[in-house]
Amino acid sequence: MAANAAPITATDSLSQALKANIIPNQEYLLQGSVLDSAVEVLLHRLRGLCDNVDAGPETFDDQEVCFSLRDPNQQSTPLTLRVRKALDARDMPYQLRYIGQPDLGDKNRPTVVRSSLDIACSGMLIEFLNELGCRIEFEYSVKGYMFRKGRMKITVAKVFKISQSSMPPEPISQSYLVELSVLAPQGQDAIGEDMRAFADQLRPLVQLDKIDYKRLGHMSVT
Amino acid sequence: MQREEKQLEATLHAILNRVNDLKAAIQALITKLETEYETINWPTFLDNYAILSGHLTGLSKILQNELAPSLRSVVVLPLQLGCERDEELARLTEGRVPACTHDLVPDLLRTKPEPQAEQRLQQLNHKASTLSYDTAQKQVAQFTKVVSHVWEIISKGREDWEGESMRSAGIQPTHSIADTHALVTAVGTGKGLRPGMPPIGPGVGTPGMGPTRGPTPQMGPAAPTMPKAPSAIKTNIKAANQIHPYQR
Structure with a gap:
């Protein structure tokens, strides 16, 4: 009898999950930076504040490539997709990520909110994206430390420009990028307050803020 | 006559209340000093003195009041002194004055300083x-x-x-807003990361922007450099593909 019942497909369970609003597809984000000279102090403080301190800070070394897919008939903003690969753990899958437009909201909203979808992929991903017509926009590597505090993720990482020759990668600036983020289902805005509180504990060492890189880009053009 | 008596009673009652307040405050002060002298917070302890002085001011205000003169015309006449313990008196004074003796009464009813003290003051x-x-x-x-x-x-x-405490807090800055912006824009829009582009600096603004991004020659204010851009990007993409770590 049971065999006659329609099998539950992946699409079914996905739409069910969507309906129940349990998919963590919103990223709450705060960004900041710390100068190279002060990064040790920050790491020390984070080790005191965060959960995963027994084994020492977790390191990561990733390479990220940003692809864009544009619709030739439209002048709209091209779709961008990001592919991430761990350089220090080659057997880990590639990560394909879509990040939506950051929504800063008004002054009362504590963090940036943007939609975010992640999926693990095989190494065929790059070819697949090329076949789709995606082109590489830019790439960089990030190397640094990762901390956890409850649902919050804190990364302290150096961003490098990928050099074409065998030259060692060149850092973008004399600072480490600091990001505090949480992935949560839609409507869980309370987490933003927790993040604010945590960010306040890192002051004045690091100033974690809502930063709109789109507006910054405009500012530098004009 | 009755009115005056009533007035006197009211005045006495008010004075008694004030004195009791003062007594309670002094008691609290002493208890604190005796029991908490190791952990005491001295600034709050000093506040107790302010309370005491408040009570004293209140008391002297009542005495200066126009109701007070009637007290002056009242005479206290000690009729009998005795060395025997008076239980009633001891109870009233909480055990401080057990008997109405010759020793204590002159002090209790004194209106002038002691002769000795008076002499020294004069000196x-x-x-x-x-x-x-x-x-x-x-x-x-x-x-x-x-x-x-x-x-x-x-x-x-x-x-x-x-x-010293300022120095330990760190006078030199630990973060730079310019660096934050550079890093966030680089990761967000690839500014300064595009192959074949010079690092962040004036004149390379347009490629970082969403709609005007990439090889669309008809767009962007940096028109003179645009015709070159597409070819440069294309060749660079090829070069990048050859050494690309993701390629299999």
Whole structure:
């Protein structure tokens, strides 16, 4: 009898999950930076504040490539997709990520909110994206430390420009990028307050803020 | 007559209340001093003195009140003194005065200072009045000097202490807003990361922007450099593909 019942497909369970609003597809984000000279102090403080301190800070070394897919008939903003690969753990899958437009909201909203979808992929991903017509926009590597505090993720990482020759990668600036983020289902805005509180504990060492890189880009053009 | 009596009673009642308040405050102060002298917070302890002085002011205000003069015309006449213990009196005074003795009554009913104290006060007053102006001036100057010296020592110590705590807080900045912006824009839009582009600097603004991004020659204010851009990007993409770590 049971065999006659329609099998539950992946699409079914996905739409069910969507309906129940349990998919963590919103990223709450705060960004900041710390100068190279002060990064040790920050790491020390984070080790005191965060959960995963027994084994020492977790390191990561990733390479990220940003692809864009544009619709030739439209002048709209091209779709961008990001592919991430761990350089220090080659057997880990590639990560394909879509990040939506950051929504800063008004002054009362504590963090940036943007939609975010992640999926693990095989190494065929790059070819697949090329076949789709995606082109590489830019790439960089990030190397640094990762901390956890409850649902919050804190990364302290150096961003490098990928050099074409065998030259060692060149850092973008004399600072480490600091990001505090949480992935949560839609409507869980309370987490933003927790993040604010945590960010306040890192002051004045690091100033974690809502930063709109789109507006910054405009500012530098004009 | 009855009215006056009533008034007197009310005044006495008010004074009694005030005195009781004062007594409670002093008791609290002493208890604190005796039981918490190791952990006491001295600034709050000093507040207790303010409470005491408040009660004293209240008391003297009542005594200065126009109702008070009637008290002056009231006479207290000790009729009998005795050495035997008076339980009623001991209870009323919470065990402090067990009997109405010759020893205590003169002190309790005293309206003038003790003769000895009066004498000493007079001596001092005399000494002060006979002091020459110059000597007095000299002594005042000396005292001022000592006080200002102590003041100097204290303020220097405070300066050192505050300076130290400032230094430990870190005078040099630990983060730079410009770096934050550079990093966030680089990761978000690839500014300064595009192959074949010079690093962040003036004149390379357009490629970082969403709609005007990439090889769309008809767009962007940096038109003169645009015709070149597409080819440069294309060749670079090829070059990048060859050494690309993701490629299999």
